[in-house]
Amino acid sequence: xxxxxxxxxxxxxxxxxxxxxxxxxxxxxxxxxxxxxxxxxxxxxxxxxxxxxxxxxxxxxxxxxxxxxxxxxxxxxxxxxxxxxxxxxxxxxxxxxxxxxxxxxxxxxxxxxxxxxxxxxxxxxxxxxxxxxxxxxxxxxxxxxxxxxxxxxxxxxxxxxxxxxxxxxxxxxxxxxxxxxxxxxxxxxxxxxxxxxxxxxxxxxxxxxxxxxxxxxxxxxxxxxxxxxxxxxxxxxxxxxxxxxxxxxxxxxxxxxxxxxxxxxxxxxxxxxxxxxxxxxxxxxxxxxxxxxxxxxxxxxxxxxxxxxxxxxxxxxxxxxxxxxxxxxxxxxxxxxxxxxxxxxxxxxxxxxxxxxxxxxxxxxxxxxxxxxxxxxxxxxxxxxxxxxxxxxxxxxxxxxxxxxxxxxxxxx
Numbered sequence: 001x002x003x004x005x006x007x008x009x010x011x012x013x014x015x016x017x018x019x020x021x022x023x024x025x026x027x028x029x030x031x032x033x034x035x036x037x038x039x040x041x042x043x044x045x046x047x048x049x050x051x052x053x054x055x056x057x058x059x060x061x062x063x064x065x066x067x068x069x070x071x072x073x074x075x076x077x078x079x080x081x082x083x084x085x086x087x088x089x090x091x092x093x094x095x096x097x098x099x100x101x102x103x104x105x106x107x108x109x110x111x112x113x114x115x116x117x118x119x120x121x122x123x124x125x126x127x128x129x130x131x132x133x134x135x136x137x138x139x140x141x142x143x144x145x146x147x148x149x150x151x152x153x154x155x156x157x158x159x160x161x162x163x164x165x166x167x168x169x170x171x172x173x174x175x176x177x178x179x180x181x182x183x184x185x186x187x188x189x190x191x192x193x194x195x196x197x198x199x200x201x202x203x204x205x206x207x208x209x210x211x212x213x214x215x216x217x218x219x220x221x222x223x224x225x226x227x228x229x230x231x232x233x234x235x236x237x238x239x240x241x242x243x244x245x246x247x248x249x250x251x252x253x254x255x256x257x258x259x260x261x262x263x264x265x266x267x268x269x270x271x272x273x274x275x276x277x278x279x280x281x282x283x284x285x286x287x288x289x290x291x292x293x294x295x296x297x298x299x300x301x302x303x304x305x306x307x308x309x310x311x312x313x314x315x316x317x318x319x320x321x322x323x324x325x326x327x328x329x330x331x332x333x334x335x336x337x338x339x340x341x342x343x344x345x346x347x348x349x350x351x352x353x354x355x356x357x358x359x360x361x362x363x364x365x366x367x368x369x370x371x372x373x374x375x376x377x378x379x380x381x382x383x384x385x386x387x388x389x390x391x392x393x394x395x396x397x398x399x400x401x402x403x404x405x406x407x408x409x410x411x412x413x
Contacts, residue, residue: 077192178208252283
């Protein structure tokens with residue numbers, strides 16, 4: 001078998017790795033359910049709802065009142081499911097548009113889209129058939145949606161559609177209003193209980209207009225327009241991130257406070273890494289929270305002295321993408337579907353959303369960034385040689401995920 005594989009793939013003997021143990025580690029995920037030891041397991045929890053959604057005014061009225069930020073898994077994914085169900089059953093809703101990357105083999109969201117299409121609403125769904133491990137499920141949903149009368153678009157040639165966008169168009173008082181959801185994670189209720197992600201519910205017309213333009217672009221022959229607020233790959237996201245990093249470097253050179261905090265799954269894109277090195281040398285304080293692969297080396301003398309990198313490995317998989325730039329105290333904050341990787345910048349359709357509401361911006365900074373920078377329980381710090389060491393600190397133990405769980409549980413009471 002080894003010789004066959006080597007010959008077929010034109011490999012050398014050094015390319016074979018023998019593993020003394022299980023290879024398909026995913027199979028181990030079922031083991032905890034087979035063991036009756038509650039003392040070794042995390043206590044169950046119930047995701048909460050934002051206070052504005054606990055009132056009886058209704059979901060759409062709450063969104064009209066102001067932007068709503070959902071922080072999963074501490075807050076429930078149910079409002080997103082409810083938005084789509086309301087859209088499917090509300091006679092005033094005329095159109096629904098949505099991107100689907102990963103949603104699972106069973107999905108209330110997909111069932112609502114099928115219901116809406118059968119009810120005669122204009123339903124447009126961008127289904128990414130190249131979503132690794134979910135190809136079969138996506139093909140099945142695409143077929144069912146087409147049978148129901150939905151307009152299904154199978155991605156964009158040469159690019160993966162990785163953006164997380166949902167738009168509902170509704171008749172209100174003689175005009176059309178657009179309700180939008182933008183997120184950092186997939187439209188997948190199960191992973192919304194396992195992964196940390198942010199989602200924004202809004203009917204801000206400028207953001208909704210940007211979302212509509214992106215849908216027009218990826219579902220037809222539209223070209224990339226200048227967007228008002230959103231950043232988009234493969235067009236504006238990379239050059240804007242580069243410009244924002246350089247702006248912080250300019251502030252540092254001018255003797256002003258300058259800071260960048262970024263949280264993501266992976267950091268690999270060479271131009272961004274070089275820009276961060278240059279910013280560090282200019283005096284910018286840079287704190288990176290990178291769960292997975294990171295090609296940047298922090299703490300290298302005269303190269304990255306002002307950069308720290310940490311990874312949080314805890315109960316939940318850290319999936320949130322948050323980018324913070326001090327900007328002389330204005331504090332520009334974005335949530336995104338994209339990591340700082342070449343594929344996300346140049347070979348995918350991605351969105352990056354500014355947080356415009358000052359109240360929500362403070363929440364994202366605190367819950368998505370600052371708490372993770374104080375974590376001395378689940379944090380691993382990267383050293384200059386690329387290795388990691390467990391972060392331990394004096395005084396009170398801090399664990400960002402546990403603190404957020406406690407805070408949201410208390411808020412629910």
